[in-house]
Amino acid sequence: MRKAGKAGKHRRAASANIHDVARRARVSIATVSRVVNGISTVDADLAKRVWKAVEEVGYLPNTQARALVSGRSRILGLIVSEITNPFFPELVQEFENLAVAQGYEVMIGSTNYDAARTEALIRRMLQRGVDGVAVMTFGIEEAQVQQLVAHEFPLVFADAGPDLPNVRVLEVNYGEGIREAVQHLAALGHRRIAFISGPLRMRTAVTRRDAFRKSMNELGLAVPQAYVVEGDHSMERGKISMEKLLALAELPTAVICSNDMTAIGVLHALDETAYKVPTDISVVGFDDIRLAQFMLPPLTTVRMSCKELAEAAVEALRAGIEPKHPQSAQKEWPIATRLVVRRSTDFPRGSLPAVEKQKSRAARREAQAK
Amino acid sequence: MRKAGKAGKHRRAASANIHDVARRARVSIATVSRVVNGISTVDADLAKRVWKAVEEVGYLPNTQARALVSGRSRILGLIVSEITNPFFPELVQEFENLAVAQGYEVMIGSTNYDAARTEALIRRMLQRGVDGVAVMTFGIEEAQVQQLVAHEFPLVFADAGPDLPNVRVLEVNYGEGIREAVQHLAALGHRRIAFISGPLRMRTAVTRRDAFRKSMNELGLAVPQAYVVEGDHSMERGKISMEKLLALAELPTAVICSNDMTAIGVLHALDETAYKVPTDISVVGFDDIRLAQFMLPPLTTVRMSCKELAEAAVEALRAGIEPKHPQSAQKEWPIATRLVVRRSTDFPRGSLPAVEKQKSRAARREAQAK
């Protein structure tokens, strides 16, 4: 069945190519190409013959040859901070599903907050000829942005990107969710609320922290300097940050964290003390990773929907890549955030009579169970 | 600076190609190709001139053209079960680092235990012309194995693969780690030990369960039918499985889980009861994901090193791909497992006088802290 003159060199037994199909269907390769690409000017009978031949020889178009001649690889780059932070796999999953549904492949890379690594990653993406890149690191260094921007393909940034023609930005509305978190805690009676931020060299970390400060101000609550601790979005650092807070003379009664991994570290730090969550200290996370509801206690957190982010990212990229995409003019893509109340937040100790408290907690538990 | 006749059609501004470099260095494209690929038959002076030109025009070889003509894409496929299960991102990370260090790109896909999805994934990988595929799903359905095996490229299976010339298998020694876990529990005084398995249609799940049964037998401990519950490696199912065990008339004093996610579900189920971990029930996981040490309490678990797995997978693939790799004859690649004791296991209640127990636990905690 194999083509005669092929084989030759010691090379992988190539699978069927367009010529094999053409020969079998007794048409030219141009016709095969047209049929496979769904170009409608082909006679129905011929098309049927071609499809039959495609089936018979098990033809899969060679993407490399396709990319070479068409100038489009149908690969989307996806850059994340840390693939091992559970938020990102969830995002990757959604992104990939959507991209594949649109006929794209995804090339994933994580920066691990390392400049050299990021540069190499970008170079690899350029070399593989990606059609566009989504930078979902929530902040990236200027030098690397330049490296990316210099090439002409479409870019999507989560949360912070330069204002340039082929750049689209997913505008995450942090204010919303963080305000809800602060108000939720304040409503429970908390006055001393601390915040553990992300690494402040990331713009998003600053944005989230400022959103916290703003919401506190709105309610007339003070934020002492020592109540804002810099973390780095890792569990390890979350733990250390909480230990810093625990060393203060006047402890906060609640802690809001810049992401869920930090919150997990905080829970861990508190587990090593006599303080209980939420009885003694309430904890709020950010992201709502799937794990959040499996923490002990299940984590109250601000949800930033992966699905929503992924949908916006893929569409925004397509808007940049595909010549006549309906939303090609849209530069800013809004993303909502909102509080999800679980069991890591409660009244601060002593704010209500014990009986009352017991009752309310039970009631909330019940509500939660549904 | 741009080549004259180019531009033409409405196409992305192409970056410099081999002709640009050749013109600038006043050599032929063959020479440029040779220099860039490190073929040593080029005069040192010429090579220097070529590298200079490469720098100046910012030449990046086009991987698609390369792949097209050489028949090798330098892409490795990596198939995992669920990218959202934290074990896999850790594996992906290690795998990617190693692959990139060897000049390969990685194409990742997760099956989500879905046959249609898996088939589509394999098709995509074939079409992109991967040089080899590592199937790290710890069990895959026969039909899909056939689909993969039919093509001639190298394959690596974790834990269960067909015995074929171009297939290499990472043989995970489950017996080892699981025996350590059972012995650890037995040494603490546990006699009633339950096991929550993975989905039994996966061969690895059966293997792990059988390893558990065998280790129990060796110690003369009975394993009632009801003490072996089928899970599916998810937190949700882990929780449900534990609830099943809690409904039994005679409760086990310890539970070993087929992976860490299941163990997290178990911890969660127990948190909703009056039973404490490890005081009332000890829990052991499997995998040792990074999160395990951040659980409350930190999880005793059997470590299956991602790094070791990734190293073996990449090397085994290279052994299949690269003509003269030193280990090209090696078909089985052993992977060790071993118990990591943390704080989710302890003496069963009542097995020792309270004072004694208190003391030992404190001692262990201390040992742990280091």
Place this chain on the structure above:
DNA sequence: GAGTTTTGGGTAAACATTTTCTAAAAACTC
């Protein structure tokens, strides 16, 4: 029914490389 338009499919030129073949020049050999 001859001229004109439409339809549909084939030919061949790209695309950016690697690699084989060839040939010139340089370095030996006796």
Place this chain on the structure above:
DNA sequence: GAGTTTTTAGAAAATGTTTACCCAAAACTC
């Protein structure tokens, strides 16, 4: 110093597609 071998670099073929261009035949038009 003529013949032989080695070294080195260029010319050109090949890789599997898409697509612009062209031309034959069919379908209209009057």
